[in-house]
């Protein structure tokens with residue numbers, strides 16, 4: 001049996017078990033406790049820019065709470081990058097609001113500032129000013145922060161910065177996660193660091209963080225008995241899983257270096273194949289290269305490569321299918337230019353785990369080269 005190569009498997013650093021054991025030894029088997037506090041502090045120290053982090057059960061729950069804290073409610077419209085994973089858009093619907101999808105630009109594959117402004121103007125002309133914007137640093141590549149936030153500021157619309165895939169990426173020297181009115185991270189099993197499942201809401205001040213934690217712990221009023229004046233959620237991260245996160249934060253920089261090395265290796269060994277192209281970092285952008293993505297000349301070539309790798313027990317994936325093409329969102333308004341549809345047709349994510357060895361990378365490149373011969 002050929003060795004299985006996964007797209008993006010978890011990669012433990014070594015100290016995770018000790019922190020988990022600490023939770024067991026001290027009986028902090030609860031959705032709060034010292035590991036949660038320490039994990040939050042290490043995220044805040046890393047992201048910087050006066051970030052206040054609330055650790056939650058997932059990135060999806062962080063987007064849900066972020067939208068609620070920004071005042072999104074029933075009947076509202078929220079602009080969302082179309083080229084993303086469904087979790088960027090789904091929480092908009094949890095609140096009874098509707099996502100309006102905006103396509104990407106070609107430099108970063110993220111939300112186009114030009115189409116964003118068009119979408120805002122159009123919705124305002126229909127008497128529906130969007131309540132928020134969900135912008136995504138897809139595959140770890142920062143979106144055009146200056147341009148997107150300028151449009152948002154001009155129309156006074158808050159931004160949820162979806163950094164689920166971009167911990168360790170930065171833009172003009174500031175870390176991703178620190179730009180939005182709120183930001184979110186994911187620690188799902190396939191992310192650059194993981195707690196098996198988990199996420200964080202990144203807030204601009206302590207008061208907003210406290211409000212998020214209040215909502216995430218069933219919105220209990222301050223009383224000796226159980227009293228509730230708001231609808232709450234059970235969204236807090238467990239102290240056991242936060243132990244994994246503490247250990248993972250200690251190796252985050254190594255994980256970014258390893259993923260960037262994967263990208264460099266693929267680029268060096270594949271870019272002489274005229275059929276394959278890569279996305280470069282625009283000036284001022286630093287990507288964690290969460291997943292290395294290639295563009296092939298056609299859907300057919302992309303599928304040939306994917307199935308050739310599959311036959312050799314190697315996992316690869318087409319790029320995200322845009323939300324405006326998803327059956328579940330077919331009735332939602334969208335502002336499109338063909339960019340994300342083309343990326344979906346021709347793009348493939350290659351194995352990108354930080355534990356990949358040179359032999360693995362060599363094996364993958366050989367298969368791709370043979371297929372394109």
Ligand SMILES: Cc1ncc(COP(=O)(O)O)c(C=O)c1O
Nearest residue numbers: 058059060085087088164186188
């Ligand atoms: C862009 C993006 N947004 C949001 C999420 C949701 O994160 P989670 O899986 O932790 O709920 C993910 C990942 O899963 C993602 O890739």
